[in-house]
């Protein structure tokens with residue numbers, strides 16, 4: 001049974017305990033956690049997504065309440081906390097390894113509340129101005145329904161910044177790409193060192209592919225995720241293929 005905590009504060013966020021099988025069993029996010037940032041720091045495509053998010057944040061009115069759903073090791077919340085110090089941020093991450101990394105990384109910021117709730121266990125209050133959900137939706141049970149959960153967290157007109165892996169994870173293609181960019185950045189010895197230290201990532205990427213093939217993880221085209229977002233009550237403001245064509249980025253507004 002996953003451990004759950006309750007967010008304290010004026011908006012009641014309550015818990016619906018579900019007895020559904022833990023779908024993250026296939027991909028061990030906990031083992032992923034320690035190697036995650038090591039490779040993310042050296043992955044230009046991951047860094048490009050962080051830059052896009054920061055640029056997006058600078059274009060909108062400062063959000064009062066932000067949720068980061070499936071926030072992992074906290075890289076998006078780190079940007080939000082730095083650029084929006086007046087915002088209240090709710091960091092939702094069910095994996096204890098990932099949230100542990102996030103807590104130590106974000107310890108200096110006083111405006112973040114951490115919670116181990118999965119998205120489907122949050123009873124939404126409809127007050128958020130911005131919801132961030134990056135590379136997490138595809139791992140969730142019935143992702144099209146989860147888009148309704150994301151919608152329910154937002155006030156009408158609130159923003160959803162969504163990135164989702166849609167295509168099959170070609171492990172060899174990513175390994176070659178990462179190795180050649182690491183080699184350019186650090187030379188051969190440096191690339192080999194980081195690859196060895198981050199070897200857990202290759203294993204978990206293989207698990208992601210397996211889960212995609214069995215249908216446990218959602219795969220989609222850009223059009224399919226856009227259709228699902230529209231059906232869930234979002235107006236799509238920007239849509240873009242990102243992450244070397246593997247993922248889709250949607251910037252959306254919650255319709256009234």
Ligand SMILES: C[S@@+](CC[C@H](N)C(=O)[O-])C[C@H]1O[C@@H](n2cnc3c(N)ncnc32)[C@H](O)[C@@H]1O
Nearest residue numbers: 029070071072095098118119134135136139140
């Ligand atoms: C690939 S990581 C992405 C982390 C972060 N958003 C980033 O882009 O760096 C996916 C995360 O989704 C989380 N996750 C899996 N199922 C979830 C659910 N049902 N609700 C919320 N988060 C979930 C996992 O624990 C994992 O940390």
